[in-house]
Each structure stands twice: as C-alpha cells, then as structure tokens.
Amino acid sequence: MKTGPEVKTGRVMIVDDEPINIKLIQKFLKSSGYSEFITSTDSREALDLVHRQCPDIIILDVMMPHVSGLEILEQVRSDSSISHLPVLIVTASTEEQTKIEALELGATDFLHKPVKPTELLPRVRNALVVKEHHDQMVAYSKRLEAEVAQRTMDLVQSREEVIHVLACAAEYRDRETGNHVIRVGRFAGLIARQLGCAESDAKLIELAAILHDAGKIGIADSILLKPGKLSEEEFQMMKRHCEYGERILKAQPAERGRNLLRQHGITTRSPVLRIAAVIARTHHERWDGSGYPDGLAGDEIPLVGRITAVADVFDALSSKRCYKDAMPFEKCIEIMRAERGKHFDPKVLDAFLAAIDEITDIVVSLADK
Incomplete structure (x- = not known):
C-alpha cells in the first residue's frame, strides 16, 4: 500500500x-x-x-x-x-x-x-x-517556447515567400526586369536604415517595396512590353498600375469579387501589405509635385513612397529594359544627383548616396542573368 x-x-x-x-x-x-x-x-x-x-x-x-x-x-x-x-x-x-x-x-x-x-x-x-x-x-x-519560436519563424518565412511570389507574378509579365523587384526592396530597406528607421520598420519597408509594381498585372502586354516610347494614351494606361497595385494589396478587387471577400471577411490586416499598398500608389510621385497619380509634393508624399521612388528609379536606370540598355553606374548617379529636390526628396537621396558602397554590392550580387 x-x-x-x-x-x-x-x-x-x-x-x-x-x-x-x-x-x-x-x-x-x-x-x-x-x-x-x-x-x-x-x-x-x-x-x-x-x-x-x-x-x-x-x-x-x-x-x-x-x-x-x-x-x-x-x-x-x-x-x-x-x-x-x-x-x-x-x-x-x-x-x-x-x-x-x-x-x-x-x-x-x-x-x-x-x-x-x-x-x-x-x-x-x-x-x-x-x-x-x-x-x-x-x-x-x-x-512550448521553442515550438512557438519555430512556428513564428515558419510564418515569417511563409509571409516572405508569398510576398516574393506575388511580386514575381507581376515581374513575370515583364521578362526583362529580372531581379528588379528584389533589388528595389533591398535598396529601400538600406535607405530606411540610413534614415534611422528601426530595424523592424526597415525590414517591413524592404518587404513591402518588393511589391511596388504589383499593379502591372493589370497592364496589357502591348503596353508593358512595348520596345519603343509609349503614346500619351498608352502612358495614361501605364500610370494606372499604381491604382491597380493599391487595390490588389488592399484586397479591393473589381466589384464582382468584392461580395465574395466581404462574405468571408477578408481584409488587408498585414502591416507589410498596408505599407505595400501605400508604396504601390505613391512610388511615382515626385518631390516637386509633377508625379502621378495624385500630384503630391514634398512631405505630402508618404516617406515609404519617397524611399521607393529613389530605389525604383536607380534600378530602372542601371538595368536593361525592353525599351533601353542599362546605363553606366556613374551616369546613373549623375542623373540621380541632378534630380535632387525635383524628383527626389533631398534627405532620402542623400541617405541613398551615403550608402553607395552597399548599393554597389546589391547591384553586383543581384545582377540580372
């Protein structure tokens, strides 16, 4: 007993x-x-x-x-x-x-x-x-802590994979862009860190900037892949990729799909997608107010849009496109400097130029094949 x-x-x-x-x-x-x-x-x-x-x-x-x-x-x-x-x-x-x-x-x-x-x-x-x-x-x-940490890591990895897949869906339409969206994300994250953003915020911006061109999914191939200069009408259509990208990333589809999303309670809650939606709409705005789609100027443009504008334009200049060859590195920097206070927020451009060695490393490591 x-x-x-x-x-x-x-x-x-x-x-x-x-x-x-x-x-x-x-x-x-x-x-x-x-x-x-x-x-x-x-x-x-x-x-x-x-x-x-x-x-x-x-x-x-x-x-x-x-x-x-x-x-x-x-x-x-x-x-x-x-x-x-x-x-x-x-x-x-x-x-x-x-x-x-x-x-x-x-x-x-x-x-x-x-x-x-x-x-x-x-x-x-x-x-x-x-x-x-x-x-x-x-x-x-x-x-339990180890399991939670592993599952959190898995979720973060899954989130990043989904973001890359969505970015590649747009990139796949434009076969010559190669690693463009990845490079733009890296540049944006680097600029954010140079500006003093917390590492967690810089990482969010880096991931979100990858999706800056998600709206190109809605642009016709005849415009997206045209080797020559776009007509005024074609350019107006191309501008709409900003609107399309915002709607996609906010889970705001055309009317026929909205009822289905409402029925299942689907809304954009992810911080990355919320930032990405802002970037998608504003990365073609210009510091002097001459950009699109809303003609915002100066601090009216969200910081994430100003950061991505610098990253996107530099990569567009330094990369081959269906309508142009890649420019030499020094020429790209010269053009960027000339647009300080016009196209670009001076502080954001200065942060970009201050990290030129790291920028060079990204260009080399993620060069298009």
Missing part, C-alpha cells in the same frame, strides 16, 4: 556546522533510498556549492557561525536561478519568531531538532514532488 506520492530520489544538500547532525540526516534519508548528498559544515561555501552542485533540495541548520541558515535562505530566494529550490530549515530553537521569520523568507518547511525520521522523510519527499512538478513545467514551457 502506497504511503505517499512517488518521486525519483534527488540530490540532497545538507548544511550544518555539526558533522553529527549531517550524518544523522544522511542515515535517515539513506534508509529511504536517497543516495546523492552534498554536505558542508562551513556555511560560507553554501551558495557556491548550490551553484556548482545543483541540488534538488537544501536542508539548512539555522544557528551556524559566519553565515546563518536564514541568511543563506534569503540569498537563495533572491537569486532567480535557484530561487525555486525547496529549502527545509532545521533548528534547535523553540522560539516561534524563528519559525515565522523562516517561513516569511520563503522556507519550504520547518523541522525541530532532534530531527525525527517520521517528520523528515515525508517533508523531503513532498518537497521533491513539488520540485519535480516545477521542473516538468519549466521543461514544458521551454519546449
């Missing part, structure tokens, strides 16, 4: 300035199957032993020279790495105040000398049961 909960025997640490007391407690515990002991008659080394030997329970005498058991108990409870350890206080004192002080400091239980095995054994066993449950919860919590 079971007399109490079962638990694996643990490492028992006993600190008492009287060796005979240590031997007596060990004798009682050994008779019940305990075999691992850490002992000391010098209370000054108790804390160091706890950290080095990692006991499962501590049995402390109260009255000891140098450092009392209550002082050791207080130190244990104030150290987060060992504060969970059960501590049994043993004393010859019959003063009620000693017991109250020990319990207030966080003693797990309290024993009077001479220690009786009938009192010692169940207290040690029960304390170890609680300790084992605590250890199991800590282990479970760590496993």
Whole structure:
C-alpha cells in the first residue's frame, strides 16, 4: 500500500556546522533510498556549492557561525536561478519568531531538532514532488517556447515567400526586369536604415517595396512590353498600375469579387501589405509635385513612397529594359544627383548616396542573368 506520492530520489544538500547532525540526516534519508548528498559544515561555501552542485533540495541548520541558515535562505530566494529550490530549515530553537521569520523568507518547511525520521522523510519527499512538478513545467514551457519560436519563424518565412511570389507574378509579365523587384526592396530597406528607421520598420519597408509594381498585372502586354516610347494614351494606361497595385494589396478587387471577400471577411490586416499598398500608389510621385497619380509634393508624399521612388528609379536606370540598355553606374548617379529636390526628396537621396558602397554590392550580387 502506497504511503505517499512517488518521486525519483534527488540530490540532497545538507548544511550544518555539526558533522553529527549531517550524518544523522544522511542515515535517515539513506534508509529511504536517497543516495546523492552534498554536505558542508562551513556555511560560507553554501551558495557556491548550490551553484556548482545543483541540488534538488537544501536542508539548512539555522544557528551556524559566519553565515546563518536564514541568511543563506534569503540569498537563495533572491537569486532567480535557484530561487525555486525547496529549502527545509532545521533548528534547535523553540522560539516561534524563528519559525515565522523562516517561513516569511520563503522556507519550504520547518523541522525541530532532534530531527525525527517520521517528520523528515515525508517533508523531503513532498518537497521533491513539488520540485519535480516545477521542473516538468519549466521543461514544458521551454519546449512550448521553442515550438512557438519555430512556428513564428515558419510564418515569417511563409509571409516572405508569398510576398516574393506575388511580386514575381507581376515581374513575370515583364521578362526583362529580372531581379528588379528584389533589388528595389533591398535598396529601400538600406535607405530606411540610413534614415534611422528601426530595424523592424526597415525590414517591413524592404518587404513591402518588393511589391511596388504589383499593379502591372493589370497592364496589357502591348503596353508593358512595348520596345519603343509609349503614346500619351498608352502612358495614361501605364500610370494606372499604381491604382491597380493599391487595390490588389488592399484586397479591393473589381466589384464582382468584392461580395465574395466581404462574405468571408477578408481584409488587408498585414502591416507589410498596408505599407505595400501605400508604396504601390505613391512610388511615382515626385518631390516637386509633377508625379502621378495624385500630384503630391514634398512631405505630402508618404516617406515609404519617397524611399521607393529613389530605389525604383536607380534600378530602372542601371538595368536593361525592353525599351533601353542599362546605363553606366556613374551616369546613373549623375542623373540621380541632378534630380535632387525635383524628383527626389533631398534627405532620402542623400541617405541613398551615403550608402553607395552597399548599393554597389546589391547591384553586383543581384545582377540580372
């Protein structure tokens, strides 16, 4: 017949300035199957032993020279790495105040000398049961944290993959753009960091800028792939890719699809897509107000649109297109500088130029094949 909960025997640490007391407690515990002991008659080394030997329970005498058991108990409870350890206080004192002080400091239980095995054994066993449950919860919590971290990582990776797929859907229509959208994203993230944006914000801008041309999905091939200059009518149609991109990224389809999205409660909640929608609409606006689709000027243009404008134009100049060859790097920079305060926000362009070495690395590493 079971007399109490079962638990694996643990490492028992006993600190008492009287060796005979240590031997007596060990004798009682050994008779019940305990075999691992850490002992000391010098209370000054108790804390160091706890950290080095990692006991499962501590049995402390109260009255000891140098450092009392209550002082050791207080130190244990104030150290987060060992504060969970059960501590049994043993004393010859019959003063009620000693017991109250020990319990207030966080003693797990309290024993009077001479220690009786009938009192010692169940207290040690029960304390170890609680300790084992605590250890199991800590282990479970760590496993859960690891699983959450892995799932979060998987979700982030999935989000980035979906963004790249959506960007490539537009890019696929224009076969000569190659790594254009990826480079624009990298440039935009780099500019954001140069401007002092937090890393998390810069990463969002980098991902969102990849989708700046998502609206090209709605542009006819005859316009998108035309090798020569667009007519005025064709250019007006091309401008609409800003509007199309915003609507796609805001989950605002043509009327025939809106009812279906409403029915299923689908809206754009993703921070990346919200930023991408702003970029899609505003990356062709100009600092001097001569851009499209809304003719915004200066700070009226959202910062993410101003950042992507610099990134997009530089890549368009430095890359081959169906209607032009790539320009030399130095010529691209010369043209960009000439548009400072006209096409481009001066501060944003300056941030871009300040990172020219990193820009060069991106151009080389993501060059079109």
